[in-house]
Amino acid sequence: xxxxxxxxxxxxxxxxxxxxxxxxxxxxxxxxxxxxxxxxxxxxxxxxxxxxxxxxxxxxxxxxxxxxxxxxxxxxxxxxxxxxxxxxxxxxxxxxxxxxxxxxxxxxxxxxxxxxxxxxxxxxxxxxxxxxxxxxxxxxxxxxxxxxxxxxxxxxxxxxxxxxxxxxxxxxxxxxxxxxxxxxxxxxxxxxxxxxxxxxxxxxxxxxxxxxxxxxxxxxxxxxxxxxxxxxxxxxxxxxxxxxxxxxxxxxxxxxxxxxxxxxxxxxxxxxxxxxxxxxxxxxxxxxxxxxxxxxxxxxxxxxxxxxxxxxxxxxxxxxxxxxxxxxxxxxxxxxxxxxxxxxxxxxxxxxxxxxxxxxxxxxxxxxxxxxxxxxxxxxxxxxxxxxxxxxxxxxxxxxxxxxxxxxxxxxxxxxxxxxxxxxxxxxxxxxxxxxxxxxxxxxxxxx
Amino acid sequence: xxxxxxxxxxxxxxxxxxxxxxxxxxxxxxxxxxxxxxxxxxxxxxxxxxxxxxxxxxxxxxxxxxxxxxxxxxxxxxxxxxxxxxxxxxxxxxxxxxxxxxxxxxxxxxxxxxxxxxxxxxxxxxxxxxxxxxxxxx
Numbered sequence: 210x211x212x213x214x215x216x217x218x219x220x221x222x223x224x225x226x227x228x229x230x231x232x233x234x235x236x237x238x239x240x241x242x243x244x245x246x247x248x249x250x251x252x253x254x255x256x257x258x259x260x261x262x263x264x265x266x267x268x269x270x271x272x273x274x275x276x277x278x279x280x281x282x283x284x285x286x287x288x289x290x291x292x293x294x295x296x297x298x299x300x301x302x303x304x305x306x307x308x309x310x311x312x313x314x315x316x317x318x319x320x321x322x323x324x325x326x327x328x329x330x331x332x333x334x335x336x337x338x339x340x341x342x343x344x345x346x347x348x349x350x351x352x353x354x355x356x357x358x359x360x361x362x363x364x365x366x367x368x369x370x371x372x373x374x375x376x377x378x379x380x381x382x383x384x385x386x387x388x389x390x391x392x393x394x395x396x397x398x399x400x401x402x403x404x405x406x407x408x409x410x411x412x413x414x415x416x417x418x419x420x421x422x423x424x425x426x427x428x429x430x431x432x433x434x435x436x437x438x439x440x441x442x443x444x445x446x447x448x449x450x451x452x453x454x455x456x457x458x459x460x461x462x463x464x465x466x467x468x469x470x471x472x473x474x475x476x477x478x479x480x481x482x483x484x485x486x487x488x489x490x491x492x493x494x495x496x497x498x499x500x501x502x503x504x505x506x507x508x509x510x511x512x513x514x515x516x517x518x519x520x521x522x523x524x525x526x527x528x529x530x531x532x533x534x535x536x537x538x539x540x541x542x543x544x545x546x547x548x549x550x551x552x553x554x555x556x557x558x559x560x561x562x563x564x565x566x567x568x569x570x571x572x573x574x575x576x577x578x579x580x581x582x583x584x585x586x587x588x589x590x591x592x593x594x595x596x597x598x599x600x601x602x603x604x605x606x607x608x609x610x611x612x613x614x615x616x617x618x619x620x621x622x623x624x625x626x627x628x629x630x631x632x633x634x635x636x637x638x639x640x641x642x643x644x645x646x647x648x649x650x651x652x653x654x655x656x657x
Numbered sequence: 658x659x660x661x662x663x664x665x666x667x668x669x670x671x672x673x674x675x676x677x678x679x680x681x682x683x684x685x686x687x688x689x690x691x692x693x694x695x696x697x698x699x700x701x702x703x704x705x706x707x708x709x710x711x712x713x714x715x716x717x718x719x720x721x722x723x724x725x726x727x728x729x730x731x732x733x734x735x736x737x738x739x740x741x742x743x744x745x746x747x748x749x750x751x752x753x754x755x756x757x758x759x760x761x762x763x764x765x766x767x768x769x770x771x772x773x774x775x776x777x778x779x780x781x782x783x784x785x786x787x788x789x790x791x792x793x794x795x
Contacts, residue, residue, distance in 0.1 A: 245757065245758055258754075259756075260704060260754060260756040260759075261704065261756030261757045261758060261759055262704055262756065262757055263704070263757050264757070276704065276757075279704060279705075279729070279730070280704060283704065283705070283706065283754045284754060
């Protein structure tokens, strides 16, 4: 009898529990790692082996490659699942895992680097026929005159972005030609400080776009499929709060054309595993923003509509198996909505860590709660404030909205503030009901 | 219970002062001969392999005595007694994986004075396990 393979889960919270469950389903052994502040995490009761890797600080625990790899070696792991956030999109970590003789559950470091740099990613997408925003072909030149000429040709408003950027850093919106030089200089300085690189590029700025994304899966045998689209336009300061699948009000054929191009792009760049192509959508056109080379927080809405266990498939692909389905097998049925429940004040969005004194998760047909919390669990102040994902599936969008409203009403989380009150307001807002929410709607107070 | 009258406005209020906890501490301090047992976890300094136990169970050790070693790759880190006492029980088998700050052994059996001092001035990185009782009542 062969020894079961051991998967080290290099993450915490709900996603660690999600991965542990998928591994158990596949007969794989699991290793849970945790920081000193996280000894009471729920998934540690489901894993075969657990080890404390360091102090509470993420830099000394979940973001510390050396400690994660040491735990993997000490506990004799065969594979490492990075989850999302932390080291999940760090090509150096993926490379270090491979160098240690382990399997990284995700794409290769080379592909992560290619898609992690926004300039090279955009170049690859243009080559694959994926629609991109009009912009500079590569990094803006050092000379002021050439930069001005390129930006004038793109047209205004435009946005200057750091090629290594993320989280809004190294980003400037330019309204007129006169503002170009100052904006580029500032963006370069900010990028250098934040990412160690001062390469910036420019592209057309969309004023009222929606955020649409395509879920893909690819294996090592050259197969790539797309699993439907998601609308993640309900955002607060670039953080998604409500996601749904499929997007409403966009012709199905347009999404099919886009999804097909994304799957082809995966084959072109040699992508392996689960990934997401993110787009802005305005006036009937899609524009590529970036690719997330990992599992997404919002993957459950896709799972609920297409009936495929993405985490399980991700692990199977990493084991070298071909995808267990073809594009023709993928049928998206009904409508799914996810609310990210954060331990935050719903008005100020300030984090609200503390002890959970009451926990009553919603249930019933078509309701799924992905969460690691329980009564008496203490939400630590050191990490992301996501404590639960409430997902519903209905026969139509209207049905899903009704189910989500009921599920939010039923859910009880005592002892801390959560975003539930805000999500209840969003689910009643005219803009949400009519499917016209843009990425700016929440920040502009249009859903109060 | 002690009472006192305090002038307040045109009249006065009566305060009943409850005994403070310090009085209890003083009571214990006044009876040093009575042994109070406190167990203290010695915590692994790092994630690694517990490679060697130096002190046998039942042996009395002074503070900072090396109890064992944890190997972190080529490094060998010493695991020291947090306070003076008797090594009661080693919780981790030799050659097994220990996590960062994982309890390694229950090390101290002390008299009343040092136990109280340890509670009042815990050494960084070592925490009382919560077991603190008077043997006469236990």
